[in-house]
Amino acid sequence: MTKERKSSGGPLGGGASKEETAKVLQWMLAAALLALFAVCLWLFWDIWAARKDLQAFVHQRAVPLGGVSGSLLAELRDLYRQEITLNLILASLILVMGVLLGGYVTYWVRLSGRMRDIQNIDHYILQSITRGVMTVDEKQRITSCNQAFGRILGLSASHCIGRDFASVFDPDSPFRRMVEWALQSAGNMDAEDEIVHQTPGGDEKPLRLTTCALRNEKGRLIGVILLVKDLTSIKALEERLRRQERLAAIGHLTRRILHEVRNPLSAMDLNLQLLQEHLERLGVHDSKAERYLRVVFSELRRLDKVVGDTHHCVTPPPVHLRPVVVQDVLNQVADGLRASFEQGGHRLELDLWPDPLEVAADPDRIKEVVINLLLNALDAVTGRSGRVFLRCRWDQRTNRVVVEVEDNGTGIPWENLSKVFDPYFTTKRRGTGLGLSVVHNIVKQHGGEIHVSSWVNEGTLVVVHLPGPQSSEMASQ
Ligand SMILES: Nc1ncnc2c1ncn2[C@@H]1O[C@H](COP(=O)(O)OP(=O)(O)OP(=O)(O)O)[C@@H](O)[C@H]1O
Ligand SMILES: [Mg+2]
Structure with missing residues (x-):
């Protein structure tokens, strides 16, 4: 026999009698x-x-x-x-x-x-949930819809309530398929699916859809609850982790290859020089032999640069920080590259902050950053009337020095934008694909940030943020 549980005068019971008294x-x-x-x-x-x-x-x-x-x-x-x-x-x-x-x-x-x-608590709960929630009754009429649902799907939530589910979603849409299936199966089986949804604005969003039965107090099915979760940030995080894993694997492999390649390269270089000296000593002046030797030397230099850049990329050398006036570095780089721009009939224009912007930086590494960005801009404007801007300014709000390189070149297709910092990603016949990867490492070593925006056939803007004099927290590794 089950004993009847007696009320122990808990907070509710005790509170009620006290209130009455x-x-x-x-x-x-x-x-x-x-x-x-x-x-x-x-x-x-x-x-x-x-x-x-x-x-x-x-x-x-x-x-x-x-x-x-x-x-x-x-x-x-x-x-x-x-x-x-x-x-x-x-x-x-x-x-x-x-x-x-x-x-x-x-x-x-x-x-x-x-x-x-x-x-109103149920209304507040519904509106405060960050997942999209929509309820549909047995006649497939939308009975409630929270703001998150509208935001994720690019719909007006209030506009949906009271409408037929079929008038909001296409017959072949996964939303309709899942809700119909849940209603047909009398809500006995909850379902989950991952889809890529195209919003009315044309954006693609990865979504997780979940349906579950909506029952009244007697357990009778009175509709379906449709939950929608926006997976954009989760997918981006997964992609970033995958990229990091990929880069770690590439780095590991590359270090081993570099170790094996460096010594034979030096040996080849040394032996080629010895061969050249030997031929000179023998008095052999053969133009063909000299041309072959020049080609081998030039390819060897190129290979040596690739090895050097790869080494930079996988094991960045330490930065030696000291006070540097950014404008001085930019002027030096621009002077060095101006001839290359003018040769191609392009304009390199400087727009520098009037007061000296002093940051703690490694000037040689900052030069490397700017040279890489300007050479990329020069490549991008080749074959058109190019205009490249090199700017620097001080962002007082963030106390950061901002260096920008903007060109009116080919631009970067959006599917390549996320790959430009990957080592070995290149669209150029003789490119190594290491330039921006090295740039990214150097900027990170200075505690800065780099962003690329681009429009195909219009141009590219690369923005580098470096910590200003007072707030520089540099990773001086
Ligand atoms: N300003 C730009 N305009 C258009 N595309 C660019 C620009 N900057 C970079 N890219 C794209 O990003 C890719 C990677 O650039 P990155 O500097 O890392 O390597 P690369 O220029 O191809 O080779 P390397 O720098 O070794 O010569 C380029 O191949 C190009 O497709
Ligand atoms: Mg480059």
């Missing part, structure tokens, strides 16, 4: 105050009337009697005193009742606000 006490207090007030008022009325009568009597008799007797005057004074006392009592009672009434009204207003909140 308090309410009864409140009513009793109000009634007592009112009764006291009524009695005082009656007494006051009685005394006031008596005093008025006596005053009238004294007033009528005072002159013919030639004066008022002492006892009558004493009685009149007594009545006055009683009247004043009652006046004071009445005023105090009114004050107390006013305070109590004010308190009660405040309490009642607060209570009714809290009651309203409790009544």
Whole structure:
């Protein structure tokens, strides 16, 4: 036999009875105050009337009697005193009742606000959930829809409520398929699916859809709940992790290859030089042999650069920070490259902050950054009338020095934008694809950031943020 569980007078039970007692006490207090007030008022009325009568009597008799007797005057004074006392009592009672009434009204207003909140709690919960939530009844009519649902799908949430589900979603849309399936299976099976949704604005969003049965208190199916989760940030994180894993694997492999390649390269270089000297000593002047040797030397240099850049990329050398005026570095780089720009009929324009911007940096590494960015811009404008801007300014809000390189070149297709910092990603016939990867490492070593924006056939803007003089927290590895 099961024992009936007795209430232990927990917070709810105890609280309710206490509340009732308090309410009864409140009513009793109000009634007592009112009764006291009524009695005082009656007494006051009685005394006031008596005093008025006596005053009238004294007033009528005072002159013919030639004066008022002492006892009558004493009685009149007594009545006055009683009247004043009652006046004071009445005023105090009114004050107390006013305070109590004010308190009660405040309490009642607060209570009714809290009651309203409790009544609307399901609405607030629905609107506060960051997942998109939509409920559909058995007749496939949308009964509720929160703002997150509208935001994720690019719909107006209030516009959906009350409408037919079929009028909002296409027949072949996964939303409709899942809801119909959930209703047909009488809500016995909850379902989950991952899709890529195209918003009305043309954006693609990875979404996770979940359906579950909506039942009433008797367990009867009254509709379906459709939950939508935006997976954009999760997918981006996954992609970043995958990229990091890929880069770690590439780095590991590259270090091993570099180790194997460097020594034979130096040996080849040395032996080629010895061969050249030997031929000279023998007095052999063969133009073909000299041309072959030049080609081998030049390819060897190229290979050596690739090895050097790769080494930079996988094991960045430490930066040696010292105070550097950014404008000086930019001017030096621009002077060095101006001839290459002019040769191709392009313009390199400088727009530098008027006051010297001093940062703690490794000037040689910063030069490397700017050279790489300008050479990329030069490659991008080749074959067109190129205009390349090199700018620098101080962002007072973030206390950062901003260096920009902008060109009106080919631009970068959006599918390549996320890959430009990957080592070995190149679209150039003779490119190594290491330039931006090295640039990224150097900027990171200086505690900065780099961003690329690009428009195909319009141009590219690369923005480098370097910590300003006061806030530089540099990774001086
Ligand atoms: N300003 C730019 N305009 C158009 N495309 C660019 C620009 N900067 C970079 N890119 C693209 O990014 C790719 C990677 O650039 P990165 O500097 O890393 O290597 P690379 O220039 O190809 O080779 P390397 O720098 O070794 O000569 C380029 O191949 C190019 O497709
Ligand atoms: Mg490059």
